[in-house]
Amino acid sequence: MSEFLAAIPFYPALYASSREDEQIDMLVLHYTDGPSLDECVAIFRDPDRRVSCHYIVGLDGTLLQMVRDEDCAWHCGTSSWRGREGCNRRSLGIEIVNWGRLKKENGSFFCWPEDFSTPYGGPSPIAAEGDWWTPYPAGQVEQVVSLSGHLVERYKIPLDNVVRHSDIAPDRKIDPGPAFPWVEFKASMAGVIAGRW
Numbered sequence: 001m002s003e004f005l006a007a008i009p010f011y012p013a014l015y016a017s018s019r020e021d022e023q024i025d026m027l028v029l030h031y032t033d034g035p036s037l038d039e040c041v042a043i044f045r046d047p048d049r050r051v052s053c054h055y056i057v058g059l060d061g062t063l064l065q066m067v068r069d070e071d072c073a074w075h076c077g078t079s080s081w082r083g084r085e086g087c088n089r090r091s092l093g094i095e096i097v098n099w100g101r102l103k104k105e106n107g108s109f110f111c112w113p114e115d116f117s118t119p120y121g122g123p124s125p126i127a128a129e130g131d132w133w134t135p136y137p138a139g140q141v142e143q144v145v146s147l148s149g150h151l152v153e154r155y156k157i158p159l160d161n162v163v164r165h166s167d168i169a170p171d172r173k174i175d176p177g178p179a180f181p182w183v184e185f186k187a188s189m190a191g192v193i194a195g196r197w
């Protein structure tokens, strides 16, 4: 394991299960739909939510692991990719702290809790695809690139299997959304792979 991965602190989520002999060959990016790393940790420690993910990247780039790579985290839900149903057992998941889609009303922005009546107090939203979105700080994106690069390298994940939650559950999910620099991110992963696998 790289020193980068070995240095990430671990705090266990409540829910994880066996990969049942499936090999890791996918990486899935998410946003948290929430304000902070602590809030995401609380969700993954909530017995009623029954969700989890391997890694979280905070707004300031702080990294935390909550499910071991060798275990299956509960982050994809109903999903399919390239003709195979269910992506949890074969994937690693990264949650990126981000409020996601915002609503603009009377000149003010709101985030989704309480049906988009919760005032938004984060960095200036950006417009894309007919909606408003929370920007990803550059330092946070850098950490997502670094973490993903180390994981892609370690598990020899094919570039085509580096995906967004919205790619594998397009009817249900929109994360990580258009504010995430997906094209640049994929180019970085292509650089890591460099035709080696």
Ligand SMILES: [Zn+2]
Binding pocket: 029, 030, 031, 075, 165, 173, 175
């Ligand atoms: Zn997601």
